[in-house]
Amino acid sequence: MRASAGWAGSRVLPPPAGSLYNTSASAPTPAAHTHMAAARVGLASHASTCTIALPRSRLLLLRPPYLPRHLPTFPNYPRPASSSAAPTSYRPRRLRAMSQAAGNGNPYAAELAAAKKAVTLAARLCQAVQKDILQSGVQSKADKSPVTVADYGSQILVSLVLKMEAPASASFSMVAEEDSEELRKEGAEEILENITELVNETIVDDGSYSIYFSKEGILSAIDDGKSEGGPSGRHWVLDPIDGTKGFLRGDQYAIALALLDEGKVVLGVLACPNLSLGSIGNLNGGSSGDQVGALFSATIGCGAEVESLQGSPPEKISVSSIDNPVNASFFESYEGAHSMHDLTGSIAEKLGVQAPPVRIDSQTKYGALARGDGTIYLRFPHKGYREKIWDHAAGSIVVTEAGGVVTDASGNDLDFSKGRFLDLDTGIIATNKQLMPSLLKAVQEAIKEQSQAASPL
Numbered sequence: 001m002r003a004s005a006g007w008a009g010s011r012v013l014p015p016p017a018g019s020l021y022n023t024s025a026s027a028p029t030p031a032a033h034t035h036m037a038a039a040r041v042g043l044a045s046h047a048s049t050c051t052i053a054l055p056r057s058r059l060l061l062l063r064p065p066y067l068p069r070h071l072p073t074f075p076n077y078p079r080p081a082s083s084s085a086a087p088t089s090y091r092p093r094r095l096r097a098m099s100q101a102a103g104n105g106n107p108y109a110a111e112l113a114a115a116k117k118a119v120t121l122a123a124r125l126c127q128a129v130q131k132d133i134l135q136s137g138v139q140s141k142a143d144k145s146p147v148t149v150a151d152y153g154s155q156i157l158v159s160l161v162l163k164m165e166a167p168a169s170a171s172f173s174m175v176a177e178e179d180s181e182e183l184r185k186e187g188a189e190e191i192l193e194n195i196t197e198l199v200n201e202t203i204v205d206d207g208s209y210s211i212y213f214s215k216e217g218i219l220s221a222i223d224d225g226k227s228e229g230g231p232s233g234r235h236w237v238l239d240p241i242d243g244t245k246g247f248l249r250g251d252q253y254a255i256a257l258a259l260l261d262e263g264k265v266v267l268g269v270l271a272c273p274n275l276s277l278g279s280i281g282n283l284n285g286g287s288s289g290d291q292v293g294a295l296f297s298a299t300i301g302c303g304a305e306v307e308s309l310q311g312s313p314p315e316k317i318s319v320s321s322i323d324n325p326v327n328a329s330f331f332e333s334y335e336g337a338h339s340m341h342d343l344t345g346s347i348a349e350k351l352g353v354q355a356p357p358v359r360i361d362s363q364t365k366y367g368a369l370a371r372g373d374g375t376i377y378l379r380f381p382h383k384g385y386r387e388k389i390w391d392h393a394a395g396s397i398v399v400t401e402a403g404g405v406v407t408d409a410s411g412n413d414l415d416f417s418k419g420r421f422l423d424l425d426t427g428i429i430a431t432n433k434q435l436m437p438s439l440l441k442a443v444q445e446a447i448k449e450q451s452q453a454a455s456p457l
């Protein structure tokens with residue numbers, strides 16, 4: 001059954017005056033904003049070439065009177081993000097001080113605070129784009145450029161916040177899904193323009209940073225994600241929009257960010273803008289009408305938490321304690337192309353699970369599992385698919401810190417130290433400690449039967 005994500009409310013809003021992504025010579029432009037911001041940061045303005053049409057409501061936010069509020073009166077403004085290192089002298093201290101005060105022995109408290117801030121800002125951009133996609137009906141067309149805008153935009157914002165908030169001495173490495181190759185090609189000028197506008201608009205709206213991205217800065221920030229990761233040092237791991245298909249449908253998606261330290265995931269945050277704050281356990285992935293927008297976080301040895309994306313005190317979460325499979329339910333991909341639904345059905349049957357699968361997109365499944373909305377997560381890609389680390393790093397630590405277990409189909413821990421891919425091709429399973437032994441047994445039996453059926457001799 002199809003999961004619905006509580007976006008009905010946004011669908012009935014009046015249509016925007018223009019699309020975020022269409023260009024139109026006659027449409028109003030945020031030129032005044034661009035000129036003013038560029039002048040104040042001492043950059044060349046590109047406003048004369050800007051033809052993006054913004055919805056009227058968003059244009060209001062770009063009027064010059066807003067700018068002084070967002071651009072504090074520093075004697076100088078930081079370099080644009082196109083420079084190799086983020087400016088350090090104007091880094092906001094608020095976040096650092098808060099995280100230190102709330103650290104309570106968490107050795108990654110500053111990184112955790114930065115990661116939460118990063119995905120929250122990225123989620124804001126993604127929400128604006130998804131709303132526009134749903135209102136304009138673009139999701140039914142072949143043109144997938146709005147998703148591209150959100151994907152890149154999310155990656156840029158995460159990169160910006162992490163660089164701004166990271167300790168000045170730390171080198172920056174990020175393993176992320178996107179690079180700038182496509183955007184540097186001829187014909188990509190318009191989409192680059194749109195990304196530049198949207199990213200800068202999100203930063204201005206937020207007000208935390210006095211930085212302005214030029215187009216070259218945008219390209220360079222995307223390429224911050226080109227790291228190969230590996231077993232030594234620290235690497236951020238980012239999926240800027242996980243669950244792209246769900247994002248386009250108006251369903252679940254996540255911004256997933258983790259930190260690897262010496263090959264181990266030590267921290268993970270998952271922003272799930274369409275996930276209800278109440279349980280989705282009995283709703284087949286849909287919203288119960290509660291407030292939507294959940295932010296999961298976990299640090300190694302410190303447990304897992306959930307809070308509202310709009311800001312609420314974090315609450316500790318733990319996986320379900322159900323130890324009888326008859327009472328269990330399981331999550332799997334909405335997309336049959338991402339996980340073999342016939343195999344997972346046979347595993348569930350062997351285990352004795354009665355409930356139908358809860359099919360939702362993205363690492364939102366890990367978050368929902370971590371807070372006990374369901375008991376099991378099964379993922380069995382079709383033969384030959386290689387899992388990427390950004391599809392599991394954040395989600396897996398949220399589950400393990402909530403008391404769960406995440407392994408491959410043979411019961412091995414996931415190894416995030418091998419570069420951009422996970423070194424496995426068997427499948428990924430997650431559940432609580434009580435159920436894992438019987439789940440592993442059912443998985444191995446079902447896989448054996450499947451391979452016998454495929455080659456009966």
Ligand SMILES: Nc1ncnc2c1ncn2[C@@H]1O[C@H](COP(=O)(O)O)[C@@H](OP(=O)(O)O)[C@H]1O
Nearest residue numbers: 241242243244245333337338361362381385391
């Ligand atoms: N053939 C395939 N088999 C398994 N996973 C796939 C796949 N093609 C894409 N994916 C991955 O599945 C992720 C979505 O997972 P889920 O099915 O749980 O929503 C995608 O993340 P993106 O949407 O970030 O590309 C992508 O990395």
Ligand SMILES: [Mg+2]
Nearest residue numbers: 239242243391
């Ligand atoms: Mg993904």
